[in-house]
Amino acid sequence: MNTTIDLRSDTLTQPTQAMRAAMMNAPVGDDVFGEDPTVNQLQDTVATLLGKEAALFVSSGVMGNQLAIKLHSQPGDEVICDADCHIFNYESGAGAVLSGLQFQTISSNRGILSASQIEAAIRPGAYWEPQTRVVALENTHNKAGGVVYPLEKIHAIANVVQNHHLAFHLDGARLWNASIATGLPEATYAAPFDTVCVCLSKGLGAPVGSVLVGRKELIEKARRYRKMWGGGMRQVGFLAAAGLYALEHHRERLAEDHRLAKKLAEGLGELGTFDIEPEKTETNIVMFGTRNQPAKEILASLLKEGIKMVAFGSFTIRATTHIDISEGQIDKTLTIMKRLFT
Numbered sequence: 001m002n003t004t005i006d007l008r009s010d011t012l013t014q015p016t017q018a019m020r021a022a023m024m025n026a027p028v029g030d031d032v033f034g035e036d037p038t039v040n041q042l043q044d045t046v047a048t049l050l051g052k053e054a055a056l057f058v059s060s061g062v063m064g065n066q067l068a069i070k071l072h073s074q075p076g077d078e079v080i081c082d083a084d085c086h087i088f089n090y091e092s093g094a095g096a097v098l099s100g101l102q103f104q105t106i107s108s109n110r111g112i113l114s115a116s117q118i119e120a121a122i123r124p125g126a127y128w129e130p131q132t133r134v135v136a137l138e139n140t141h142n143k144a145g146g147v148v149y150p151l152e153k154i155h156a157i158a159n160v161v162q163n164h165h166l167a168f169h170l171d172g173a174r175l176w177n178a179s180i181a182t183g184l185p186e187a188t189y190a191a192p193f194d195t196v197c198v199c200l201s202k203g204l205g206a207p208v209g210s211v212l213v214g215r216k217e218l219i220e221k222a223r224r225y226r227k228m229w230g231g232g233m234r235q236v237g238f239l240a241a242a243g244l245y246a247l248e249h250h251r252e253r254l255a256e257d258h259r260l261a262k263k264l265a266e267g268l269g270e271l272g273t274f275d276i277e278p279e280k281t282e283t284n285i286v287m288f289g290t291r292n293q294p295a296k297e298i299l300a301s302l303l304k305e306g307i308k309m310v311a312f313g314s315f316t317i318r319a320t321t322h323i324d325i326s327e328g329q330i331d332k333t334l335t336i337m338k339r340l341f342t
Contacts, residue, residue: 003306004306004307004308005306005307005308005325005329005332005333006308006324006325007307007308007309007319007320007321007325007333008308008309008310008318008320009202009310009320009322010174010202010203010257010284010320010321010322010323011201011202012322012324013201013202013205013207013322013323013324014205014324015205015206015207015242016205016323018245018249019205019206019242019245019246019249022241022242022244022245023238023239023241023242023245024238025241026038026237026238026240026241027237028235028236028237028238029235029237030234030235031057031232031233031234031235031236031237032227032232032233032234036235036236036237036240037237038237038238038240038241038244039057039236039237039240041240041244042055042057042211042240042241042243042244043055043056043057043211045244045247046198046211046213046247047213049185049186049187049247050186050187050190050196050198050213051186051187051190051191052190052196052213052214052215053214053215053216053219054213054214054215054216054218054219054220055211055212055213055219056211056212056213056219056222056223056226057209057210057211057236057240057243058197058209058210058211058212058226058231059208059209059210059231059233060201060208060209060210061086061171061173061197061199061210062090062091062092062094063210063226063229063231064197064198064199064210064211064212065086065087065091065136065169065171065197066091066094066095066098066099066229067212067222067225067226067229068136068169068195068197068212068214068222069087069095069099069101069134069136069169070098070099070222070225071167071195071214071218071221071222071225072133072134072167072169072194072195073099073101073133073134073167074100074131074133075099075100075101076100076101076102076130076131077100077101077102077130077131077132077133077134078101078102078103078104078123078130078131078132078133078134079095079101079102079103079104079133079134079135079136080103080104080106080118080121080122080132080134080135080136081103081104081105081106081135081136081137081138082105082106082107082108082111082112082113082137082138082141083105083106083107083108084108084111084141084143084144085105085111085136085137085138085141085143085171086138086142086143086171086173087103087136087138087171088103088105089143098229101134102130104121104132106118106121108144110141110144110145110147110280111138111141111143111144111147111149112141112144112147112149112150112153113137113153113157114153114156114157115153115156115157115159115160118135118157118160118161119160122160122164122166132164132166133166133167134166134167134168134169135157135160135161135166135167135168135169136168136169136170136171137149137154137157137168137169137170137171138170138171138172138173139154139170139171139172139174139175139178139189140174140175140177140178140181140282140283140285142173142174142285143312144287145280145281145282145285145286145287145318146174146177146261146281146282146283146284146285146286146320147280147282147283148177148178148181148182148282148283149178149189151182151184151188151189154189154192155192157192158192158193167194167195168192168193168194168195169193169194169195169196169197170189170190170193170195170196170197171197172186172189172190172196172197172198172199173197173198173199173202173210174199174202174203174283174284175189175190175196175198176198176203176204176251176254177203177254177257177258177283177284178283179251180251180252180254180255180258180283181258181282181283186198190213194214194215194218195212195213195214195218196212196213196214197210197211197212197213198210198211198213200242200243200246200247202322203250203254203257203284203322203323204243204246204247204250204251204254205246205250205322205323205324206239206242206243206245206246207239207242208239208242209239209240209242209243211243250323253323254283254284257283257284257321257322257323257325258282258283258284258321260284260321260325260327260330261281261283261284261285261286261319261320261321262278262281263327263330264281264286264319264321264330264333264334265278265280265281265286265288266278267330267334267337268286268288268334268337271337271338271341271342272342273291273341273342274288274289274290274291274341275288275289275290275291276288276289284320284321284322285318285319285320286318286319286320286321287312287316287317287318288316288317288319289315289316289317290315290316290317291315292315293315294314294315295311295312295313295314295315295316295317296311298317298341299311299317301340302336302337302340305336305340307333307336307337319333
């Protein structure tokens with residue numbers, strides 16, 4: 001039996017037995033021909049949940065995000081985004097390679113940009129400059145510690161985007177978490193955006209996949225690029241079935257992940273050893289500073305005790321709760337950390 005407490009990421013979840021059964025029993029067809037009934041059901045379900053006309057099942061959040069910015073741009077154009085966002089930091093430079101784009105990054109307060117910052121960053125349109133085409137936000141914001149993007153700030157930015165006739169994309173990998181944390185429907189968050197990418201393989205616990213949503217003509221164009229990039233996956237309904245199961249059975253339980261993350265954050269705060277403000281833990285991600293001790297040393301000590309977390313900087317550590325983390329494991333983690341670090 002594996003006794004490791006793995007808090008590195010919510011991408012590490014294992015399919016439940018019920019999810020495995022749903023996958024095995026899924027009716028399938030050739031999705032490149034649009035004939036996989038389970039994929040079609042998943043796409044229709046997610047489009048409805050997010051209030052958009054159409055949806056496309058893709059292999060990963062990176063593919064979904066990159067398809068979106070491809071749809072909205074031409075080579076030589078520019079994407080405005082937060083300096084710590086996933087699209088800029090963790091997608092292997094794909095925007096430059098696949099779409100010939102450059103990124104104008106803006107430093108923010110915990111991942112949240114203001115409308116005035118966006119307004120100031122938009123290029124005036126001279127031909128010798130890159131052309132501003134896309135504004136991209138992230139909700140929840142991973143590197144900021146699972147912060148929920150305030151809806152009023154999204155709407156303020158949307159007004160700027162519309163006034164300048166730009167495209168608006170949301171990396172909503174953990175949008176499900178934002179919805180559960182605030183009680184606002186996913187469609188409410190998605191409404192101002194032209195395209196939204198949501199992930200099934202993080203907090204929802206499916207093994208693979210994300211879904212890109214938007215207007216029908218955009219999604220049909222994305223389908224062609226998906227095929228061009230090697231993303232036509234034939235009888236992929238076996239994987240789509242996991243996403244459908246997760247949407248039906250695992251969305252509401254994200255609140256438990258949030259509760260356990262808050263418990264971990266509060267426990268770490270009580271140790272007095274780390275830099276952490278527990279009230280800033282809004283969803284399932286806990287970020288804490290290690291003060292003068294390098295994060296890699298803290299992680300090495302934890303690993304010897306069977307606890308895995310991940311460095312998010314030389315003196316910053318991230319811990320993420322998910323469906324495979326129990327309250328008992330959080331209690332054990334805090335007990336061990338109290339022994340090691342106080």
